[in-house]
Amino acid sequence: MTRTLVVVGHGMVGHWLVERIRDRDREGRWRIVVLAEEPRPAYDRISLSSHLEGGEDGDAGALDLTGPDLLDDPMADIRLSTTAVAVDRRARTVTSADGTVTGYDALVLATGSRPFVPPIAGRDLPGCFRYRTVEDVEAIRAAAVPGRAGVVIGGGLLGLEAANALRLLGMRSHVVETAPHLLPLQIDAGAGQVLADLIGKLGVQPHCGTITRSLDPGPDGRVRAVTLDDRTRLEAALVVFATGVRPRDDLAEPSGLTRGPRGGVLVDDHCRTPDPRIWAIGECAAVEGRCYGLVAPGYRMAECVAAQLLGLPARPFAGADTSTRLKLLGVDVASFGDCHAETPGALEYIRHRHRAGSYAKLVLADDARTLLGGVLAGDTSAYPLLHSLMGREMPAGPEQLLLGTPHHGPHHEREPAWT
Template sequence: MAPLRTSSSRRLVVVGYGMVAHRLVDALGERSDWAVTVLGEENRPAYDRVNLSGYFASGDPDSLTLPIGATGSAELLLGEVAVSVDRQAQLVVTGSGRNVPYDVLVLATGSRPFVPPIDGRDAAGAFVYRTIDDLDAIRAYAADRRVGAVVGGGLLGLEAANALRSLGLETHVVEMAGWLMPQQVDEAGGQMLRRHVESLGVRLRLSSQTASVLVDDDVRVRGLAFADGTELAADLVVFSAGVRPRDELARECGLTVGERGGVVVDDQCLTSDPNVFAVGECAQLAGRVYGLVAPGYAMAETVAAQLVGREATFPGADTSTKLKLLGVDVASFGDAFGAVEGALELVYSDPVSGRYGKLVVTDDAKRLLGGILVGDASAYPTLRALAGSDQALPAEPALLILPSGNGEAGSVELSAAAQVCSCHNVTKGDICAAIHEQAIVDVGGIKACTKAGTGCGSCVPLLKKLLGAELSKAGVEMSTALCEHFAYSRAELFALVRVRQITTFSALIAEYGNGRGCDICKPAVASILASLGNGHIHSGEQAALQDTNDHFLANLQRNGTYSVVPRLPGGEVTPDKLLAIAQVAKDFNLYTKITGGQRIDLFGARVEQLPAIWRRLVDAGMESGHAYGKALRTVKSCVGQTWCRFGVQDSTSLAVMLELRYRGLRSPHKLKAGVSGCARECAEARGKDFGIIATETGWNLYLGGNGGFTPRHAELFATDLDTDTLVTFIDRFLMFYIRTADRLQRTAPWLESLEGGMGYLREVIVDDRLGICAELDAAMQRHVGSYRDEWRSVLEDPEKLRRFTSFVNAPGTPDPSITFVTERDQIRPPQPGEAPLIGGPRLKVVS
């Protein structure tokens, strides 16, 4: 076949079309006279492999496709495999017989999944997890299977485990090391991650070497055999045990290749041939092959700069990573393992909250070398920027990861040289300069101007902070966009939905947003729609917007079971209802606890048991307590003057009335309330979002308190109110909060964010400064008049009941991975590493 080009311009051929090759061509852009040809092995354009698991949620490969950008000027030959390189003739030959000439060649062939050389690895039902085609094959094969196993507990292994779990398979992860993600986190961090992963029902087998894949008579996977002689039954196996560089082309054409694989390159990414570069996972630089996208991007930028005539060398690899694996934040940055001699380690570990943090600092504790975060990675953007820099740490660096230092990491003033975006090597100075020179007012502007935040996206929270700080200095108001899909704040979206009477997410995003939405805007809009009374949260497309808890109308617990919480208004309950709760708990073997909010919680229900449990509770006259939703939880009360000799008002009756009035009220965050019958404050009303304390002549109303991570006392709003006025003020307070608060903003920070604070709030809901009190009153009346118990509605609708199953492909089948032990005569989930004692006096296996 004749050469493809006869152009007089210089010819650049890129072999491979993954994320790094895409970055190279995009960085080269139209700044040169290079005629670019890209040979892509897959039949689709470059896509985001980092977020590959998102394909299982969306089912749309286009959602992963990378923006065309400058690659639109290149000639893309998709489905074209390069089979050989003639370096003397400077020609690439493809599998279809094309001869593609080059002046400069860039190898960006990436890597391939490593599959251990064990028996059975080629059986039907054995897969790798690398491409969209791989995922399609896994999905198809899993349709009528029950158990899946992942060999490898690293980054991609846990992603694969999440994919199998989302397909309804009982999921096992096998890892040779003693803890998960051994390349990114230390043993303590790995064990904390283990607690999170096991709490989701994923079963782990650590320190285990896979010896073979067991197959049946039809050569299909039936399980795994291990070096210690034990076996695991499984219908499907995914290998995710690392990757190996794809260096076959380089080997065959005589380029220097490393002893353990990878095309050897220098710090300019040049191979042993001055006309051939290599970038990404196929390249070995200084004896190392990098399996992360950020170093690959840095290599691509290095080559692109040289191709347009600039001197450039590889700036070094940032191997920091931040991921949400199975819903758990995990981050590693800098020297996370303390390799520098004399380094000190500051460690915070809280197994109760599931948080682990480690900072590695210099021997004088003045500079940050690296660290690890598990469970809460909110401080990652700032800490990653500090790691390896010359910037001095605060006097007490431990505050950067301790809960008592909440916000401390975000308050650190980074130097101008601090690298904010490692994917594109963008510093704080670059970002601040762009903000002022280009008059940028939103994060989208920063992305467009500097490319920061367009790679892995982990630096976006820091971009927002930097933008806010710079705009504040300039007296400019910062964008309050909910997310990249809506250029509106939550309050603005609430107004649009209310005024335009929009009833679906698709209608809202079609008219006022862009794209398909995300896990930020979908639940937020679902809450807005519910707040405005748009039917049951499982009706129509609203069902797909809900988070895990709302999806099943129950709180997901650490072992994959759910809690059942019937509403007990004001903590009041009849003996008959107590008997019904007790009988349900006994029949379904549920852990039973009276909570601090005066309710009875039942734990350990499997998802397929929830309808049967709730049918009995509903028949006994009870309803959902909304413990799973961003809604009113409880109105706690004491017994008041009815029973207590100190009580001055009937606090129980008021609490019951308020809880029944506001039950099911969807809001930006959960709501809790309390009513105390006297100043002794037995209901702890001042630690609630709204609290009432009885006086001799009426009620004192307190607003904006909360417990939890940052406890805050509520502030006194009004004194000696009669009951009708009290209820009116609470109605308006709640509806004004629901209208104007940000996503997931509690009433305490919302009140603090109001310009004028409590004084302004009084003007709004007492003096009607904004002229909206009649609207707020009417909105609450609509809620009260339209309330219907969510669980009763589910029980009456066969279509809604269909979602309550552990396995989509085996309805009614219980999840065999859920196990319990007994302690103090009740069940509980086993602790990580705990071996139940069969027949023991206090701890035994429960079927």
């Protein structure tokens, strides 16, 4: 007997779930109905910056994840431009904004997240953009004015990507970050300073430890400048908000589902809500109270739910490794483990080579031998080795590990900059 699975959301994680089920459901146990809010099928949101940098010839179709096999699959009904507005758990139906009511035997919420825009005066002026969808980046590209200044509010990963895209579109980029340094979630102040110095040489000007006071219009009513809390005024032909996201959990409380303490649909380690017919995955899911803003954990959640729906052994979702290795504006940056030394008694080994433009910090347990985490900027060549040693006793001294040449003897070498 064929049952109906409704998936609300067709982002990268929702698409992964649909593909996993269709690949494995040889008996045709599930007919899948996808309620997709955007006007296009799932696409590679991670590569939006590449699309923005592509100029007028950039092809959004190159980002598509949904092939013709799925679009033509009679067991998969993907409904574009369809926003789910209500869930009736008793009737087991989902109502869309156009009034369509879709029944389900199982329901998976994969609604993702929405950009957070802080309540700054002038945030709705023409020339202000979010950085989330294909339509967002195409609007930014159309508004870019070579030689003029653009301001990105938010100095995290997405903000730096946006700043680089503006630079490649011929604009002068400013990045405004309220934290004392760039990438505050991934790196520490030392690495942040190295990153700021290096991107400054590329023409991207960071402004850290400051708050945006207002966005100011010009005579034409469009945004013309950004005023910071120290009264600094930055010229701005356009402004891009990259100030984080919030889980889209709008369907939870009206349908009687619980939200996590910081938002998101509360689920257990199998991504199940208290309703045995409803799951949540991806950025909208608060797994045992915690939301994950990365696509890799979302894929693992999707795998877990697909297995349950198909009656296969399902490995519980046990959290995610948030380690990362990136190249931002040509600058290598990496972090892993307890990069902020939050473990009680943790020790920090720091090596800062100013002339080379590189910075490294290793965080060790109080035995000075067990590697807990670290931060690298400017040179991340030692990252694979260091990441593999996380939580283990180091086979060599910190300096040798940073050089990528461990040995298995004692490490009593002179080691600078312990804190």
